[in-house]
Amino acid sequence: MQTKHNYIIVFLVFTFITSLTSLEPLHAQDDRFVVVLDAGHGGGDSGNIGNGYREKNIALKVTLQVGNALEKNPNIKVIYTRKTDVFIPLHKRATIANKADADLFVSIHCNAHGSQASGTETWVLGERNMARNFEVAKRENEVIFLEDNYEENYAGFDPSSPESTIAIGIEQEVYVEQSIILARKIEDNFIKKAKRKSRGLKQESLLVIRNTYMPSILVELGFLTNKKEGAYLNTKKGQSKMASAIKEAIIDYKKELDQNIGSYILGVDNDTKSIEVEEPIVIKGVTFKVQIAASSKALAPKAYNFKGLSGISRAKIGKIYKYFSGNTSDYTKVKKLQNEAKSKGYKDAFIVAYKNGNKIDVSDALKSASN
Structure with a gap:
């Protein structure tokens, strides 16, 4: 009786696994x-x-x-x-x-x-x-x-x-x-x-x-x-x-x-001119990040997924995930982060700026640098 019971359990488990396997192609189609x-x-x-x-x-x-x-x-x-x-x-x-x-x-x-x-x-x-x-x-x-x-x-x-x-x-x-x-x-x-x-x-x-x-x-x-x-x-x-x-x-x-290729990322800030200075350019109320990739994949925002880059964050817009490196009010620092991203293969990485949670042009952010 116990043997029969075990057979039934094995059969049910096998049926369950088989059903999962057979549903996988359907799931793939849906995606x-x-x-x-x-x-x-x-x-x-x-x-x-x-x-x-x-x-x-x-x-x-x-x-x-x-x-x-x-x-x-x-x-x-x-x-x-x-x-x-x-x-x-x-x-x-x-x-x-x-x-x-x-x-x-x-x-x-x-x-x-x-x-x-x-x-x-x-x-x-x-x-x-x-x-x-x-x-x-x-x-x-x-x-x-x-x-x-x-x-x-x-x-x-x-x-x-x-x-x-x-x-x-x-x-x-x-x-x-x-x-x-x-x-x-x-x-x-x-x-x-x-x-x-x-x-x-x-x-x-x-x-x-x-x-x-x-x-x-x-x-x-x-x-x-x-x-x-x-x-x-x-x-x-x-x-x-x-x-x-x-x-x-x-x-x-x-x-x-x-x-998740980061070598072709479009942004209006791609052509932003470099400011070759060593002194910090801190702009209060503005947060700078470096956009390094855009993908349909939801990767964990960890350094190991992005060639060792630090300070990774992720934002979802529609079906697209955007990935960023860094989070700073210092424009000089974010330029260094951009150069680091480019050196690791993200050749079109570009800087983005946010104020009060809203994206703004980097050029507009820099206008307030002297204030």
């Missing part, structure tokens, strides 16, 4: 990196029709190619806002990404201009260059007038109002940094791998990415109104080249997050 791909326009909204090419069709073809390539990676889950020629309201595109708890939102478009302008652009949310770039935001945003109940869905947003577009960027401030990293990777790939002219990274308040709660970008593949560029984007070869450049940038972006 996949989620990318939402958005083909611009669609249905009754053709987008621009420069030289007779329809933006909605080219955007969809490139988007599907990007998705098909990403889906070959078992650690990536791809979700599309549309896979056919249908019109999806802008607010629903953001909702799709938010419900999926996505890690990235990438919207793909083609550009237009009254001249023979050419070149790629990748946009992130921002308030810079409003006067010069407002017309771009207005053109991409005014598609909301094709939607039913747009007044209700967009809470009084008016694409013709600069005040409305300025207000958009506030909601996504925490994701702008990561968005810029991906945008730069895409533009670099357009230049180096697709051999295209790049007009660079742009910042503007584009409605399609205003309510996405993750790093989000809008890619302009080129100008259909440019005779040569429009023809290129309408070819299978051109579409394949552009899709490959975007796909590889996303893969590279994910790899850096997964591996």
Whole structure:
């Protein structure tokens, strides 16, 4: 009887362990990196029709190619806002990404201009260059007038109002940094791998990415109104080249997050000029730190995880963990900590400043050094 009882216990334990093992792949699937791909326009909204090419069709073809390539990676889950020629309201595109708890939102478009302008652009949310770039935001945003109940869905947003577009960027401030990293990777790939002219990274308040709660970008593949560029984007070869450049940038972006690489950290303070002084520069009420890494991994803030650097701290913003070294009001000391981090392999480590718990520009903090 006792032997039978022992067999039952062994069987139950074995069954329990087996169930854990069988559930592991499911758990891994749930943890996949989620990318939402958005083909611009669609249905009754053709987008621009420069030289007779329809933006909605080219955007969809490139988007599907990007998705098909990403889906070959078992650690990536791809979700599309549309896979056919249908019109999806802008607010629903953001909702799709938010419900999926996505890690990235990438919207793909083609550009237009009254001249023979050419070149790629990748946009992130921002308030810079409003006067010069407002017309771009207005053109991409005014598609909301094709939607039913747009007044209700967009809470009084008016694409013709600069005040409305300025207000958009506030909601996504925490994701702008990561968005810029991906945008730069895409533009670099357009230049180096697709051999295209790049007009660079742009910042503007584009409605399609205003309510996405993750790093989000809008890619302009080129100008259909440019005779040569429009023809290129309408070819299978051109579409394949552009899709490959975007796909590889996303893969590279994910790899850096997964591996906790600190060698490519973007920050507005990267170009802060060094102050070569030995005397302490203590600024009361300001705390300086050195950002050394940004990652999707929640590593313990211990020296052994960061090549022996001391005073490690961690902050979570969205799904991204940022890691810092040091905590001091002495700018001279934090510069030494930055040099130490660079000497240990964090070559793009940069200084950040906080006042009353809020991040401020380092340059603003230094202005008070003489007070």
